[in-house]
Amino acid sequence: MTRAAFLDRDGTIMADVGYPSDPRQVHLVPNAIEGLKLLREHGYALVVVSNQSGIARGMLTLQDAQRVNDEVQRLLTQGGAHVDAFYLCPHRDRDGCDCRKPKPGLIEQAIREHGYAREGSVAIGDRPRDIEAGRAARVKTVRILGGPYAGEGSNNEAGIADYDAVDLLAAAHWITGGVQRAAS
Ligand SMILES: [Mg+2]
Ligand SMILES: [Zn+2]
16 A cells, blocks of 8 residues: 655645635745655655635635646646645635545545555644644644744644654655754
């Protein structure tokens, strides 16, 4: 069974600009490509799991979100990396869905559809809700502390990651057992 890295998108792979609706808003964060390549070299499937409540809020359409995903994929591919699957939650809190992180629904759906192993898989994100979703899905967790949400604390134990990393490359090093570069 293939292990997977369940990756948050905004603030983890691309800069978090808040409800991006246009491909021109896509800018990869430093070391995103390098981190994804390292995970791939170690056999991880790369799966994006993203909250996109801007869709429920009427700020963008599902098609807009998919175009943004397409641009992420295009830029990654230019750099020699590639995401295997994109999952997104279009809801907001009051919709009470099972897929909006901190719920594990997107990860569970990916596991169901692709048969990924939980053992050895990992959730990576820049906010406590990403970590909570990973814990709820019983996978390892890594928090990226390089972005605007670095100071966001967790309300509960489940939001505290197994490892804090400065960026996706540092995360990938820890996950694959290489050099560890902890966030200061
Ligand atoms: Mg994020
Ligand atoms: Zn949802």
